[in-house]
Amino acid sequence: MKAKIVVGAVVVVVGVLLAAMNFMESNVEYADFAAAEQSHKKVQVKGEWVKEEPTQFDVQRVKFTFFMKDESNRVVKVVLDGAKPNNFEIATSVVAKGKFVGGEFHASEVLTKCPSKYEGSPETVKKTL
């Protein structure tokens, strides 16, 4: 009985440690561009698309380039590995996941946060009168 408990406890502890390790590893922390430049880890930066700056889509290499302003108001060129994300134009904010490489932010993924369109808003109620 005792041996069983010990074995069971070891299994549980190892399992939890494994999960905790994976958790820490795959948990991508938030940072601003300054912090992202310092660390060489993958981070996620929240900010907004600078519409005044040009965007570019490289059809051959499938890379989408745009300028993004982080929450500390620093503007950095972001190169996304992929095409323009869904609902990019209407997003209120974007989150770029990736690393800083030589003055640019190389993103593997850009999430867009949209105004919840299908939540009734005072503007839409006026339109449907």
Added chain:
Amino acid sequence: MVLMGTLGSILATVAFAAALAAAFLYYHTFLTPAERMLAAARICYQVATGSLVAVAAIFLYLILTHQFQYTYVWQYSSTDLSLPLLVSTFYAGQEGSFMLWALYTSFIGIFLMVYTSRRDYENATMSVYSLILSFLLLMLVVKNPFTMIWDSFPAELVKSGPIPPGFDNIVILDAARSIWAQFPTEGSGLNPLLQNYWMVIHPQILFSGFSAMAVPYTLAVAALMKRDYDSWIRIATPWAVFGSMVLGTGIIMGGYWAYETLGWGGFWGWDPVENSSLIPWLLCVASIHSALNQRKTGGFVRTNIVFSLLTFVTVLYSTFLTRSGILGDTSVHSFVDPGMWVYWLLLGCLGLFTLLGFGLLVFRLPEMPTAPAKHSYFSREFALFLGAFALSFVALFVMIGTSSPIITTILNGKASAVEISYYVRTNLPLGIIICLLSGIGQLLWWRRSQAETFVRSLTLPITLSLLTTAVVYGVLGSSEVLILLFTFCAAFSLVVNAKIGSEVFKGNPKFVGGSLAHVGIAVMCLGFVTSSRYDSTATLALERGTPVESMGYQLTYLGYEELDSERYAFNVQVRHGGVSKTVAPVMRFSKKDNSTMRHPDIINFLSRDFYVAPVSVESDADQPVSHTLNRGKSEQIGGVTVTFRDFEFPESERASMSEGKPFFIDADVRVQEAGRSDQLKLRMKNGPQGAEFLPATYTSKSGEQYVFVMTQMMPAQTDPSASAIAIDVVLPHDHSAHKKDDTLIIEASIKPMINLVWAGTVTLIVGFLLTIIRRIGEASRDGARLESGD
């Protein structure tokens, strides 16, 4: 119409009160049995169900008749929806989906009442179950689905003073003070992503499953109340299997929906919404396995109660995670903040039912029988025990991952979600163990745990599994050890269960459910590996008419088709091995808010899916087009005709030039379209910084803007008529008017053997179904024995 809503709200309150009364009366009957009290409790439960049905009927009526003076109806529906979709708006929002959940819970309760009354379990069971129902109904009382729209938007809709004539969408709120409100005549519509036949069926099945998950919990609490730690497990098993089947079906359907229409690229994205239904399902399946142990050995009493309690507690926890708004910005789903009331009610509900179940368990622990733990490590029971624990560990790891925004808020002060890789890395080893156990456990059961025959029976499965693994390795190619191990174990489980299943089937077909369910899971696991580990994906830019080779397929973008004013189908010809098929992924460019919605299209080959998800269409509109204009010759650019007439270099400017001062030269350009023409001056300005070309804009009749800029001047000194200019033209930007030379960007992927996932699912469901039939028969025999005083 305002009356209908008021009636609905009142009936919802009645239903809540009746359910609460039923809980009290049943509990009273449980403490001191009395026929009349029991009859009253039953009536209360039926009143609750009846009132709820009436509430739902009113709600549905308001939706079907487009009563947009109700906020919910206005917010989620519109007059242009088809009937099935209109009906589905019933559960498109928070309030409606809680109503659906409560409705199914109340229906299941009627069956549960009849079922438990025959097994002397009604009082305790229904007291707990009615309490659960009353909490779901309380949600409807707190978050009223019948809120009037002018109460939601008073600033926009409520007005005072004389009522303007000629409006029929006006309601008088206070005649004495002449206060009135205007209400919408059209709804804001159902989210286009949900406008799909899956919306009609998937949520219904999912919520039936959620409702069914309450039953094992209820029966476990009832068992604790009754101090019956043995027979309850037989009573509860058919319900646990039923719940697993329904919820499992709902989960896979959601996966198929995401794969086929939402274009997530796969059937599983480890999204909080998906995870939140997976966690209770895993625990329920674990409880089914652990229950088998108790039937055989009489042990695992506490374990089984814990599993059954957790099944529903995790339903509540998941609901809290996905409905309270606590996950906030960390997922692709946007979780709406439903308000403080709902947040605390959900949290309270979770706390109450956790405390009720586990509190009672702790209270009863000292008197609970402890099992004589003398089974060997080399037994089916031990395999079942390990399997159930591995399943609950999967549930735990998924739960930790899903809760990561909460955990990181506590640790770092800022919410962030884990990456998908977390789920794969933590669950893969467990998947290997589970597959292996589901094979070994079955073998031990069938071979009666004799070492010699057991080892001998391993030969065939191991040979076949090695062969399968070799094929997967050889054909698809991978060196990931864990993946190959997973493949091996899944194949092992498949072979063993298929073999035993066929032998069981010869003996008694009714008993084949377990083996069949395992075969289903094993086939699904193989499908997971082949379709999501050996898939290949490429993002391709397809110029119209130009074939592109990728992954052994030749793709040609043929052109688009206008489905309606917002939706466009993009036809892509796919050639592979002499076969040619056309896929038509769809993009929807919303005029309302400029958003783009993308729907993939799939070619289903027997051995793989070819999956095409549209990304964007790049017309060359944004890129300037270069043209050389010879003097006097007209050129067609976009929708206009452009002619370079001559340079204009006035005397004053010539003078400035010769003095070395800034000067300019204009190119006189005529822009023409049907019935309209305009002169543009494309100017070259020369100053201290050198030459600068200034853009000029032409606005067409239809309001489209062309931007012209000269890039080069080529005057011919000897023959002025041979002069030319080079210009860049930015054509009007227009989403819907795609140019001939447009380029379609797609994400194409090959999903090998994805049909295994669907085939496995169907097998699993049939397995569950057979098991339910068998276990109900068993529970009925128990019930009959009980009634006859055996």
